[in-house]
Amino acid sequence: MKEYANDAINSVLAGRQGICKFLSATDTNAASSNQAGILLKKSAETLLFSASEIAQAGNLKKTVKIHWQDGAVTESSFSYYRNFAQESKKEIRLTRFGKGFPFLTAEYTGALFVLTRQSQDEYRGFFLNTDDEIEDFLNAFGISPAETDGIIGTEMLEPETVKNMAFQEFLSNLTTDFPESELMSATAREIENRIYNHAEYIITNPDQKIINWTNMEYSLFRALEHLRYGELIRTGFGSVEEFVRVANMVINRRKSRAGKSLENHLAAIFDSNQIRYEKQVVTEGRKKPDFLFPSQNAYRDPNFSVNNLVTLAAKTTCKDRWRQVLNEADRLKNSTKYLFTLQRGISETQMDEMQAEKIVLVVPEPYIREYPEDRRNRIWTLAKFVDHIKMMEAI
Numbered sequence: 001m002k003e004y005a006n007d008a009i010n011s012v013l014a015g016r017q018g019i020c021k022f023l024s025a026t027d028t029n030a031a032s033s034n035q036a037g038i039l040l041k042k043s044a045e046t047l048l049f050s051a052s053e054i055a056q057a058g059n060l061k062k063t064v065k066i067h068w069q070d071g072a073v074t075e076s077s078f079s080y081y082r083n084f085a086q087e088s089k090k091e092i093r094l095t096r097f098g099k100g101f102p103f104l105t106a107e108y109t110g111a112l113f114v115l116t117r118q119s120q121d122e123y124r125g126f127f128l129n130t131d132d133e134i135e136d137f138l139n140a141f142g143i144s145p146a147e148t149d150g151i152i153g154t155e156m157l158e159p160e161t162v163k164n165m166a167f168q169e170f171l172s173n174l175t176t177d178f179p180e181s182e183l184m185s186a187t188a189r190e191i192e193n194r195i196y197n198h199a200e201y202i203i204t205n206p207d208q209k210i211i212n213w214t215n216m217e218y219s220l221f222r223a224l225e226h227l228r229y230g231e232l233i234r235t236g237f238g239s240v241e242e243f244v245r246v247a248n249m250v251i252n253r254r255k256s257r258a259g260k261s262l263e264n265h266l267a268a269i270f271d272s273n274q275i276r277y278e279k280q281v282v283t284e285g286r287k288k289p290d291f292l293f294p295s296q297n298a299y300r301d302p303n304f305s306v307n308n309l310v311t312l313a314a315k316t317t318c319k320d321r322w323r324q325v326l327n328e329a330d331r332l333k334n335s336t337k338y339l340f341t342l343q344r345g346i347s348e349t350q351m352d353e354m355q356a357e358k359i360v361l362v363v364p365e366p367y368i369r370e371y372p373e374d375r376r377n378r379i380w381t382l383a384k385f386v387d388h389i390k391m392m393e394a395i
Contacts, residue, residue, distance in 0.1 A: 004069050005136040008126040009165070011116040012141075012152055015124075018116035019044045020137070021149040023127075028109045037079070037095035038104075038113060043150045044092055047117055048078045058082070063096075066115075066123045074098050103127040112137060112148070159195045163216075166191045167223045177228055181257055184224075185264035188217035202272040207365040207382045213265045214342065221257060258316045263290055266314055266340060269382070275389050283311075289328040290314045293389055299331060306331055308392055312338045312362070312385070319346055326357055338362055338385060345370035351378065 012018040019040065027038045045054055053060055060080035067073050077096045094115075097104060103111070111129040114137065118124055128134050138145065140161040141152055170187050192212050193199045201209040263279065270277050276294035283289060283299060289311035298304045311332060313325040318341040325339050339354075340362040351371070354361065355378060363371070365381040380388075389395075 004126055005128055005133040005140075006165075007069065008114045008116075008128065008137055009140050009161070011114070011118070011124045011126070013165075015116040015118050016153070017047055018114055018152045019047055019150065020112055020114045020152055022145070023104075023108055023111050023113050025106075025109050027113070028104050028106055037093035040092040040094060041149055042090045042092070045080065047115075047151060048092060049080065050120075062121070064121045064123055066125045067118075068103070068124075069126045070102070072101075074101070162195045163191060163219070166194070167220055170220070171224060171227055174224075178224065181260035182264055184221060184257070185213070185217055185261050185268075188220050188261075189213050189265070189268060191220070192216040202269060205383070206269045206273075206386055210265050210269060210382055211342075211364050211366065213268070214261060217261050217265075221261075259314070262314045262316055262340075262342065266291065266312075269386065270389075273386050273390065274395055275386065276393055277389075283329040283331070287328050287330075289325075292329070294393055299329070306335060309335075310338065310389060310392065312340055314340045315343075317341065317343045318361075319343065319350065322350070322354060322359060323357075325359065334358075336360055338380070340382065340385070342367070345372075348372045348375060351375045 008018075021038075021040065023038070040048075049060055049062070053062070059082055061077060063075055063077050065073060066076050074097055076094060078092060078094055080090075080092045082090050108127055108129055111127045112134045114126040114128065116124050128137055138148075143152070170191075196212065198205075198209075201212075267277075267279060270291075277291050278295050279291060280288045281292055281296040283292070283296075291312040291314070292299060293310040293312070294308070299309055309329075309332060311325075311329050313328065315321055315324075318339060322339060325337055327333070328337075335358065337357075337359050339359055342364065344367055351361075352375075360378070360380055362380045362382055362385045365383070368376050368379050368381070371379060
């Protein structure tokens with residue numbers, strides 16, 4: 001069953017390390033003799049024995065508790081035979097499985113044996129005996145069959161596997177159909193940071209970080225959609241009206257979440273850069289810019305210089321909606337207005353119209369090359385905008 005592969009992967013993650021090897025015919029005869037056992041290479045010593053134990057002279061032996069995939073538990077033994085004169089003669093055997101142990105039989109010859117340590121004297125063991133199980137486990141850690149028979153570290157886990165497992169964990173723990181956008185965004189950031197380990201990009205390369213976070217949340221949201229609507233789509237709709245209703249609900253939720261997602265990730269960038277701002281606060285009447293720097297109080301203080309006030313609109317696309325940002329703050333009607341977008345290029349005419357209205361586009365640096373070449377110098381990167389606000393706020 002493929003869930004055994006997933007359990008083995010999770011067990012490696014929980015224990016931080018594991019070992020795996022293909023069982024030989026000698027290994028699968030282990031249950032027939034008290035002297036036989038699963039042979040492990042010297043490289044497994046750090047998983048099985050402490051540093052102080054390894055430093056001792058002579059052979060080593062210890063009894064441990066192993067929890068097997070079928071729920072059985074055995075009091076098994078690790079024996080480390082060490083010939084210090086010949087390094088190649090050092091070997092470790094796992095023995096004592098008890099009568100009727102089901103996995104060390106001829107049919108398990110060629111199975112992938114996985115062992116992980118959960119505490120000092122407690123382990124988990126798995127025998128993956130189908131092609132799918134074996135391939136799932138090896139692919140998860142990006143190792144070939146020739147690279148088995150050694151230590152597996154969590155650092156070897158493939159990013160796609162980590163992502164899928166993190167998605168599965170998040171989705172399985174949800175108590176609502178669709179959580180608040182802030183939770184989705186924060187989860188996407190945590191998963192992306194965990195997988196790619198470039199949290200410093202929030203400061204050094206915010207343009208790439210905002211792209212990575214947005215893409216991760218989109219993938220997470222699509223996984224949630226599949227969980228919620230997949231079965232309905234597979235089984236079909238009872239009427240055209242039902243199909244239209246569900247389709248409109250999905251589309252509207254996507255549109256709403258895309259805008260909120262972008263705002264959430266921009267706010268995370270600003271927070272990490274210690275920038276002062278407020279989101280969706282009123283300037284006048286019903287006007288609410290997406291971001292106001294440094295604050296609503298500063299904006300409403302007539303003695304606070306207009307030169308130290310900035311608004312930023314956040315729109316995933318802006319081909320048609322960029323004019324919405326023109327009248328979001330009366331005090332800044334003659335000032336430069338900033339618009340952050342994930343839009344992948346717009347026309348020369350639109351860019352000229354924006355310039356005439358004193359709108360500066362803020363675009364992730366990798367996307368700028370998709371804009372008209374002779375107008376790219378008008379576009380700010382997110383890093384440039386962040387630096388501008390820091391300078392304005394004397395950070």
